[in-house]
Amino acid sequence: MRSYLVVMDETEEALAALRFAARQAARSGGGVEILALIPRSEFVQWSAVQEAMEEEARLRAEAMLVQATGAIMEEAGIKPAITIRQGDPVKAVGELLKERSDFSALVLGAAVESGPGPLVSHFAGAGVGSLPCPLIIVPGGLSEDALTRLA
Numbered sequence: 001m002r003s004y005l006v007v008m009d010e011t012e013e014a015l016a017a018l019r020f021a022a023r024q025a026a027r028s029g030g031g032v033e034i035l036a037l038i039p040r041s042e043f044v045q046w047s048a049v050q051e052a053m054e055e056e057a058r059l060r061a062e063a064m065l066v067q068a069t070g071a072i073m074e075e076a077g078i079k080p081a082i083t084i085r086q087g088d089p090v091k092a093v094g095e096l097l098k099e100r101s102d103f104s105a106l107v108l109g110a111a112v113e114s115g116p117g118p119l120v121s122h123f124a125g126a127g128v129g130s131l132p133c134p135l136i137i138v139p140g141g142l143s144e145d146a147l148t149r150l151a
Helices: 012-028 047-076 089-099 118-124 144-150
Strands: 003-008 031-038 081-086 103-110 135-139
Touching: 003 012, 003 047, 003 089, 012 031, 012 047, 012 103, 012 135, 012 144, 031 047, 031 089, 047 081, 081 089, 089 103, 089 118, 103 118, 118 135
Parallel strands: 003 031, 003 103, 031 081, 103 135
Antiparallel strands: none
C-alpha cells in the first residue's frame, strides 16, 4: 500500500497537510505516515540533563502524535503509521525517503504568515530534483471546505 508522508509538528500548517494527506489516502485507498522530528538538544555538560531534555522533547512529540492520530482516525478512518526521528530535519526526511520506496508523495504544510520553513525551502528548492516521489505543499491557511475540494 502506498502512503503519504507528512512531516508533523505543532503548527496549523502541519495539521492542514495531515488533513489533506488523510483525505487523499482515504480516497485512493492508501495510507498516511506521520514523521515527527525531534531536534538534537544543544550539548549540555551533564549527560543526565541532556538525556532529560531529549526525553522531554520525545514525550511532547509523542503527545502531539497521539492527538493527530486520533483526529485522522475520526475524520478519515485511517490509522496512520508513526515514525519519530531525531536530528536535522532535512537530513531525517531525506534518509526516510531513501529507506522506503512506498511513499506516494511527501506532504508539507506552508505557513500562512512567515516565509517557507527549512523543509519547504529545501525540498521545493535545491532538493526537488532528487526526490523519489512527488512533493505536495499544502497552504496552511486553507479552509476545511477548500481542503475537502482539493483532496
